Amino acid sequence: MTTTVHRVFNFSAGPAVLPVSVLEEIQRDLLALPGVGMSILEISHRSKTFEAILAQTEADIRALANIPANYKVLFLQGGASTQFSMVPMNLLSAGGTADYIDSGSWAEKAHKEAKRVGNAKVVASTKGENYSRLPLQSELQLTPNADYVHMTSNNTIEGTEYKTLPHVGSVPLVSDTSSNMFSKPIDVGRHALIYAGAQKNLGPSGVTIVIIREDLLARSVEKKATLPTMMNYQVQAENTSLYNTPPTFAAYVVGLVMKWLIANGGLSAMAAANERKAAKLYGEIDRTGFYRGTANKPDRSLMNVTFRLRTEELENTFVKESTAAGFDGLKGHRAVGGMRASIYNAFPEAGVDALVSFMQEFERKNG
Ligand SMILES: *Cc1c(COP(=O)(O)O)cnc(C)c1O
Numbered sequence: 204m205t206t207t208v209h210r211v212f213n214f215s216a217g218p219a220v221l222p223v224s225v226l227e228e229i230q231r232d233l234l235a236l237p238g239v240g241m242s243i244l245e246i247s248h249r250s251k252t253f254e255a256i257l258a259q260t261e262a263d264i265r266a267l268a269n270i271p272a273n274y275k276v277l278f279l280q281g282g283a284s285t286q287f288s289m290v291p292m293n294l295l296s297a298g299g300t301a302d303y304i305d306s307g308s309w310a311e312k313a314h315k316e317a318k319r320v321g322n323a324k325v326v327a328s329t330k331g332e333n334y335s336r337l338p339l340q341s342e343l344q345l346t347p348n349a350d351y352v353h354m355t356s357n358n359t360i361e362g363t364e365y366k367t368l369p370h371v372g373s374v375p376l377v378s379d380t381s382s383n384m385f386s387k388p389i390d391v392g393r394h395a396l397i398y399a400g401a402q403k404n405l406g407p408s409g410v411t412i413v414i415i416r417e418d419l420l421a422r423s424v425e426k427k428a429t430l431p432t433m434m435n436y437q438v439q440a441e442n443t444s445l446y447n448t449p450p451t452f453a454a455y456v457v458g459l460v461m462k463w464l465i466a467n468g469g470l471s472a473m474a475a476a477n478e479r480k481a482a483k484l485y486g487e488i489d490r491t492g493f494y495r496g497t498a499n500k501p502d503r504s505l506m507n508v509t510f511r512l513r514t515e516e517l518e519n520t521f522v523k524e525s526t527a528a529g530f531d532g533l534k535g536h537r538a539v540g541g542m543r544a545s546i547y548n549a550f551p552e553a554g555v556d557a558l559v560s561f562m563q564e565f566e567r568k569n570g
Contacts, residue, residue, distance in 0.1 A: 212554035215532035216359055216507060216545040217382065217403040225459045225549075243455045248448050253455075257444070260458035267464055270391045270414060277413040277436070278444040278454050283309075283381040283400035286411060287316035290353065290377055290396065293423045293436050295321040299350040302326040304343065304369065307334045307358030308538055313379060317353070326352070333539070334361040336499035340369055351375040351395060357383035359403070360536040362509030362543065363502040368393055375419065383506050384412070385464060386548055387474035395419055401453060404506070404547045406460045409453035415440070464548070473548050480546050480555045481505040487559045493566045497541060511541035518542065521565060528561055530554075 213220040233242055239252050246253055261276045270276065279285070295301045295317065303314040305328035317323035326345055327338035337358075345352065352371040357364040359382040368376065368390070375395030384399035391397065396415045402408035415436055423430065423437035432438055438446055464473065485503060488494040488510050497509045512518045518541060522534045535541040546555060 211529045211531050212551075212557060213531050214544045214546070214550070214554075214558075216536070216543060217400070218408050219403050219545060219547050220549045221407070221456075222460065222463045222549045225456065225463055228459055229456060244452055246451070248445060248451050253451055256455055256458055257449070260454060260461055263458065263461035263465060264412070267385060267461060267469055268389050268391055268414075273417045274391060275415050275417060275420070275436075275440040277415065277439050278449050278457075279411045279413055279439060280409065280450050282408070282411055283379055283398060284312070284316075286379070286398040286413065287313040288320065289434050289436070290351075290398070291317040291320035291323065292430060292434055293426065294375070294377070294396070294419060295323070295350050296422070297321070300324055300346045302343075302346050302349045302352040302371075302374070304338055304352065304354045305330055306337050306355050306363065308360045308536075309358065309379060309381070310353070310355040313353055313355070324349075333497075334358060334363065335497055337363050337365060337502045343369060343371075345371060345374070349374050351377045353377045354379070356380045357386075357504055357506055359504075359507050359545075360539060360543075362496075362498040362504045362507045364504035364506065366501070375416070382545075382547075383504070385470055385473065386477050386506055388470040401457050403545075404549075406457035407453050409450040410457060412457070413439075460549075476552065477505045477546070477548065480550070480552050481508060483552075483555050483559055484508045484544060484546065487562050491566065491570070493570050494562065497539070506545060506547055508544040508546065509535060509539070509541060510544075515540065517569060520569070524565065525558075525561060530558060530561065533558075 235241060236243055264276055291301055301317055301323045303323055303325050305311055305314060305325045314323055314325060327342040329336050329338055352374050354369060356378050364383055377396045378394055380397050381399045382403045384404050386404055391414060398411060398413045401410045420437040420440055423435050488496045494510045497511055512521060525533050533542050533544055535543040
């Protein structure tokens with residue numbers, strides 16, 4: 204397919220850039236799926252065609268992340284933010300405690316929602332340092348026999364990312380992996396539950412992937428009488444995410460992105476490319492001191508690169524001129540200011556190179 208469409212370099216934190224080949228495939232097959240004669244947008248979620256698409260997507264997710272057989276993969280709606288509620292509603296017991304690692308703005312939101320449900324305790328927080336670093340293992344005041352520990356694997360807004368998982372003993376580890384899911388290999392077996400809104404690294408908005416260890420479903424069964432049906436993990440698992448109409452189009456696109464990941468070498472290959480891309484950008488940030496990285500160096504995210512300039516005025520100029528130069532989405536989150544370059548799996552290395560050149564030129568003019 205020849206395309207004359209002009210695409211800019213899209214540094215958006217989410218919804219974010221998708222592989223061009225995936226977009227082309229969606230476009231090519233939008234009027235009629237091959238051999239089906241109907242659009243993915245028009246077919247029943249109970250049709251053989253859609254069942255096969257969902258099953259293949261799940262199989263590819265399982266293969267990519269090497270998911271053990273005793274985990275369920277769910278395709279839910281409501282975004283990662285709904286999981287902030289669903290996790291405690293299903294996993295937090297009446298007399299129990301849930302531990303929360305407060306490593307960023309999204310982690311804080313997750314804790315806030317859990318508090319509405321039951322006893323949720325912050326076991327470490329770096330909020331006082333603007334979340335510029337991750338809490339250390341030695342700082343975690345873990346509750347013995349907590350119902351679970353909640354962490355955020357990549358802090359999208361502040362630009363910090365766990366390189367190794369915290370140790371939580373035998374307590375179930377729950378991780379919000381929304382912004383670095385499948386950017387590198389993931390040890391699913393060390394988690395009890397993993398969730399991710401798709402719109403950063405997995406596909407479009409509208410579907411949230413939940414990977415849950417089967418033994419945890421017993422807790423949902425216990426709470427069956429009071430849990431809203433749609434919020435019950437066990438019901439969703441029992442019905443293979445088809446209790447009601449799932450987000451069919453979003454799940455289909457996630458399936459195409461999974462095929463793209465597999466064709467491009469899987470998660471290890473993604474990790475290598477992501478490390479290379481991030482190293483180029485952090486290298487430029489650290490080169491002279493004109494730019495200032497905001498995240499603690501060992502904690503720097505490979506997905507969301509946050510940096511600042513001398514003054515807010517200069518930052519505004521940077522954003523304006525970068526937009527004019529064909530870069531979109533470099534303005535930092537409104538909560539923290541500065542700049543943020545989100546460089547997820549599908550973000551092309553050529554875009555990183557172009558941004559580095561732009562940054563050098565900007566420094567020459569304003570340094
Ligand atoms: C984007 C994001 C969320 C919120 O996701 P929604 O799907 O918009 O609810 C939650 N956690 C993290 C880490 C995120 O990056």
